[in-house]
Amino acid sequence: MVPALKIDALSKTYPGGFQALKGISLQVQQGDFFALLGPNGAGKSTTIGIICSLVAKTGGSIQVFGVDIDVDFPGAKKHIGIVPQEFNFNMFEKVGDIVVNQGGYYGLPLPLARQRAEKYLRALGLWEKRDNASRMLSGGMKRRLMIARALVHEPRLLILDEPTAGVDIEMRRSMWDFLQEINRAGTTIILTTHYLEEAEALCRNIAIINHGEIVEYGSIRDLLRRLHREVFIFDSAGKLPEPLTLRGFEVRRVDDHSFEVEVEKGQHVNEVFEGLSAAGVRVTSMRNRANRLEEMFVKLVESAA
Amino acid sequence: MSLREQYIALMTLLRKEIRRFLRIWPQTLLPSAITMSLYFVIFGSLIGSRIGEMGGFRYMEFVVPGLIMMAIVTNSYSNVVSSFFGSKFNHSVEELLVSPTPNYVILLGFLLGGIARGLLVAIIVTAVSLFFTRLPIYNIGIVMLVVLFTSTLFALAGFINGVYANNFDDISIIPTFVLTPLTYLGGVFYSLDLLPEFWANVSKLNPLVYVVNAFRYGVLGVSDVNVTFAFAMIAVFTVLLFFYSMHLLSSGKRLRQ
The missing domain is CATH 3.40.50.300 (P-loop containing nucleotide triphosphate hydrolases)
Structure with missing residues (x-):
């Protein structure tokens, strides 16, 4: 065709x-x-x-x-x-x-x-x-x-x-x-x-x-699929523990009720949830920080500049 | 595109052009009727009655063919220049350029629009003139041919002006500073016989002299120039401008980047 x-x-x-x-x-x-x-x-x-x-x-x-x-x-x-x-x-x-x-x-x-x-x-x-x-x-x-x-x-x-x-x-x-x-x-x-x-x-x-x-x-x-990492934003039901750490993941606190987690290629989001459950954090919602395609687009355009 | 599809495209463009000038009739049809009525009253009735005969006819009869031709020239020209430049200005010409419509059909569509307005205004002005004088027709064939050729020639000139124009000033420069003076000096209001020999010969370099006199010959049977030569000049310039317009469209000058 x-x-x-x-x-x-x-x-x-x-x-x-x-x-x-x-x-x-x-x-x-x-x-x-x-x-x-x-x-x-x-x-x-x-x-x-x-x-x-x-x-x-x-x-x-x-x-x-x-x-x-x-x-x-x-x-x-x-x-x-x-x-x-x-x-x-x-x-x-x-x-x-x-x-x-x-x-x-x-x-x-x-x-x-x-x-x-x-x-x-x-x-x-x-x-x-x-x-x-x-x-x-x-x-x-x-x-x-x-x-x-x-x-x-x-x-x-x-x-x-x-x-x-x-x-x-x-x-x-x-x-x-x-x-x-x-x-x-x-x-x-x-x-x-x-x-x-x-x-x-x-x-x-x-x-x-x-x-x-x-x-x-x-x-x-x-x-x-070639994206090496993704950043997720989590919202918790209660106030976050101080400090908040997750083994194997980079965590950034946004405010008392939300935080960002970087998930590298090869890691699984399940592990994030397991860590959060162990820390007593109850998640109410989760989303991508940025549009995935946008991340790739910015990376490609910046690297070509 | 098959011939039938090309015909459909041509009729579409012509219909659009006719609709355009009918929609804005106070700008396109009315001014000529009013201006020519004033010419008839002032030059024909008031001043003309004191002038007496010209070329063997009452002055009113003498000026009417020239005034009708003046209306045809200005209207066929300004219809195409304003329509084509307008479509360039608002980019609606792209509707045609992206379509499979061949260039010659695009050109013909705009030309026929200009010819249609020239003819309609000619009919209106002729009808108005009948209130002031009788209009003997010496040779209807010549009258029709001159009207057709002249409106085509000036529609082509308007198209070329439209292609080159960059702004609205550019579409009024030629009509104001070239077309109008040439028309006034083209024997509309006087016979070249009245001029000294030198100026009569200079006048013969003015293309409007041939257009006006050829039409006057068709209506009254008198002309200051050789009518066959006049036809030849009109035909040659029509062919030249047609091919130049086609060249502009094919090369995409001022239309495609």
């Missing part, structure tokens, strides 16, 4: 000499939910811009479902739906018209474009707003409008560039549900995001890009 996206030695040097991409290569398999992560200016948006023809590449090649963009870009574009970072629709146009027109640009006959627009505007909770000028929508609604617009031609590959930026938690969760649903239905999804818990919750595979180079690439599960 051909990959949904195959990038080989992709490079981009902007006029002025800034090298945004230094020959990156990666593959996204069909049906994948893939995260492209990196700090600001790492090259994520440049990569996406090249895939959807808004940025001209300097070198390398891109294939979308086996279609080379240098050979048949219109053919490749038919497979792609793009949700950019910035709002890029006419603020004076009606919500419904924006989605229907986009269908027209992909060659959908008007009745079918209208039918699809209704389907996706309803799915994203915007159908009631179809006759409103798009400038009247809230920020979260505008983001959902761009998703509906990107889906109207039912692309096999959906690329979302920070789709939940500035969206409230409830709305973010409902967008996650929606994206998982269309991924389950067969759409390959590539996501860039600054919310690493979002990538961990949604994506199966990941590429971390920094200074125009891929610094990590693989399945999120494998990457997390």
Whole structure:
């Protein structure tokens, strides 16, 4: 099965000499939910811009479902739906018209474009707003409008560039549900995001890009398995004994009722509980101090700096 | 994209363009009707009655074809320049650029939008002019051809201006400092026969002279220039600007990074 996206030695040097991409290569398999992560200016948006023809590449090649963009870009574009970072629709146009027109640009006959627009505007909770000028929508609604617009031609590959930026938690969760649903239905999804818990919750595979180079690439599960230590925060029912020590573990007291424990690779959390029971500490809750992916991301980006 | 899909994309863009100028009709259609009515009243009725005949016709009859052409030129130009620059400014042009729509369809869509507005304004101004004078049509074929070619030519010029424009000032510079003076000096209000030979020859370097006179020939049957030559000039410039516009779109100048 051909990959949904195959990038080989992709490079981009902007006029002025800034090298945004230094020959990156990666593959996204069909049906994948893939995260492209990196700090600001790492090259994520440049990569996406090249895939959807808004940025001209300097070198390398891109294939979308086996279609080379240098050979048949219109053919490749038919497979792609793009949700950019910035709002890029006419603020004076009606919500419904924006989605229907986009269908027209992909060659959908008007009745079918209208039918699809209704389907996706309803799915994203915007159908009631179809006759409103798009400038009247809230920020979260505008983001959902761009998703509906990107889906109207039912692309096999959906690329979302920070789709939940500035969206409230409830709305973010409902967008996650929606994206998982269309991924389950067969759409390959590539996501860039600054919310690493979002990538961990949604994506199966990941590429971390920094200074125009891929610094990590693989399945999120494998990457997390390589983490050498994790820090857990515990809350106790009563006041903590003074001093609080656990044999074999580094313990840091946060306040009278909570403390942090570092668990190295090879150690088990059961041993922590055994030690705590022996010390008479009754635990009411336990959580990771930081998002695990975030820990790895920071480590990779810092080591590359 | 199949031909049918390309046709759908073209019609989508044209529909959007027509909706745009109809939605803001007080800015796009009304000003020409008001301005031209004032021209008809002031130059045609008040001053024209004292001028007498020009080119063998009453002054009002003489100026009407030029004024209609003036409306077509300014409206087809400004429709495309403002629409295309607007879509660049708010980035909605990316909706087209990321789609499989071929460049020539994108160009045609904007051009047809400009032509449609030019034609609609021409109809409005012609209807208004009928309140002031009769409008004999000498050759309807020539009238239609000149209208079509001229609106296409100036829609193309507006497109090129839209591609190069970086801000809203840039889209008003050409209409204000180039198009309007050339139109006023293009024989709309006078016959070149009135000018000394030197200035009459200088005037013939003005492309608007050919557009106005070719249209006047179609309506009244008189022209200061050779009509065949005028058609040839309009056609040559239309073809040149079309290919230059296509080059701008293909190279992605000011559109793609």
